[in-house]
Amino acid sequence: MKSKKDSLYKISTDRNRLDLALIHDFLANSYWAKGIPRKIVERAIKNSLCFGAYRDGKQVGFARVISDFATIAYLADVFVVPEHRGRGVSKLIMRAVTEHTDLQGLRRIVLVTKDAHGLYAQFGFKPLANPENFMTIHKPDIYRDGKVG
C-alpha cells in the first residue's frame, strides 16, 4: 500500500517531461559520468526507457533502462536530487522500473553501483554469482579527455 508521503511523488516514463538541464547537471557531476557532455546525455535519453520522478510537476529523480525489451536490460543513471532524498523516491522509481510492462520476463537485468546495493537488493538484485564470467570494456575517464562529445 502507498504511504501518504509516496503520493506526493509521481513517476512518469514520458520522455517529453524530462528536465534535460537537471539531468545533465547531475550526471556531469556524478562519480560515474563526470564531465559527460550534454549531447551524449540527450542521445542516451533518446535511446532509453526513462523514468522521471516529479514533485509538484518538478523533476526530482531519474533512472533509465537500456533494453531489447525481450531478454535483457541494463539499469543506469539512478539519482534523486539531494533535497528529496530519504523519502522513498528511489524506491518509487525502482518499483516503476521493476513493474514496467515492457520489462517483464527478462532473463537478466544488470546494474553497477558503488554503494547503493541495499536499495537494489530490496527489488531482487543480487551480487554477481560468477563475476569471473563477466567481461567489460570500461573507460571511466572517457569524458575527461575531451575526445567524446
Ligand SMILES: CC(C)(COP(=O)(O)OP(=O)(O)OC[C@H]1O[C@@H](n2cnc3c(N)ncnc32)[C@H](O)[C@@H]1OP(=O)(O)O)[C@@H](O)C(=O)NCCC(=O)NCCS
Ligand atoms: C541512492 C539514491 C538514488 C537513493 O535515493 P533516495 O530517494 O534518497 O532513497 P530512498 O529514500 O528511496 O531509500 C533508499 C533505501 O535504500 C537504502 N540504501 C542503500 N544504499 C543506499 C545508498 N547508497 N544511498 C541511499 N540509500 C541507500 C536506504 O537505506 C533506504 O532503505 P530503507 O528502505 O530501509 O529506507 C540517492 O541517494 C542518490 O541519488 N544518490 C546519489 C546518486 C547515486 O549514488 N545513485 C546510485 C547510483 S547506482
